[in-house]
Amino acid sequence: MKLALIEDDLILSDTINDILSAENFDIFSFFSFTNAQDSLFENRFDIIILDVNLPDGNGFDLAKSVRSMGIGTPILFLTSDGSAESVTLGFESGGDDYLKKPFEPSELIARLKNLIRRSFFHTSSSLITLNNDYSFDPFKQQILDTSYQTIPLLSKELEAFKLLLTKRGHIVTYEDFFTELWGYGNDPGFDALRAHIKNLRKRLPSLTIETIRSIGYRFA
Incomplete structure (x- = not known):
């Protein structure tokens, strides 16, 4: 399970890596808006953990950019701001869930597994088969390969x-x-x-x- 972790706090990033590596996630870490954006467009991930405040940009803007490319990978926002306004902005920008810092490792794992489960259930039950290699999700407006990865x-x-x-x-x-x-x-x-x-x-x-x-x- 490929996971993109976009978090500029090196200590927190390492901590999340340790937590999720034990859960058999294959983690790719990024520390800036620019580096993450390039990689998200060029590679396919199963899930994205995205910090809202990055040194060279805003996580909400990065999520909007990802969605504008037709990439429907589930996004979990991380932020120290748990206000209703911030949560609303997260969902409006294309996020699927929102986790306030600090958090318990068990809650992070549970939220990620829930996002993966929801994504798989929706994906597998509503697809239009294009051929043996691709299918189309009419609800998420995405083309998927046989591993349910979005074709950007x-x-x-x-x-x-x-x-x-x-x-x-x-x-x-x-x-x-x-x-x-x-x-x-x-x-x-x-x-x-x-x-x-x-x-x-x-x-x-x-x-x-x-x-x-x-x-x-x-x-x-």
């Missing part, structure tokens, strides 16, 4: 894929893409659309997205 996509890539999925087996015209992704009357040019389709094919190599010359694309 840019927002336009996800919108393009959803349009292909809703018309699976049928041609989606260039005009349909332009209207859905950029709004009626807006035409960013074919190069922009081709770039998004190219990225979809790269990120989802076993899915077949056919080019229908001079017309559009089709998800077979």
Whole structure:
């Protein structure tokens, strides 16, 4: 179970590492907004522990950035501020749970296991099968691999894929893409659309997205 720990307090980070290593978590530690952001976009994690106050940014903003990329990994916020306002901001930014410092190790473990259990139950019971390698979660708006890990996509890539999925087996015209992704009357040019389709094919190599010359694309 891969866990991303974003906590700038070195002593607390080491303590959490010791606690969770004993629970067989594979922990990847980060100490800043920037380093964590790059890794969260490039790698897949099963769960994220995120400190709200980081030396170069805000944990709430990092959570929003993660969610904007279509990454639905459960997020547990850590903070010394347990006010109703702070808790509300945490959930509004995309967090799934909130733990106030200081905390008991048993409570941290229990909350993490609950998040994992909820995520697995939801994921396994509501998916649209795409092929043997991928499925789509219509509630979380995510594409998942066979290990229920989210395939990170840019927002336009996800919108393009959803349009292909809703018309699976049928041609989606260039005009349909332009209207859905950029709004009626807006035409960013074919190069922009081709770039998004190219990225979809790269990120989802076993899915077949056919080019229908001079017309559009089709998800077979």
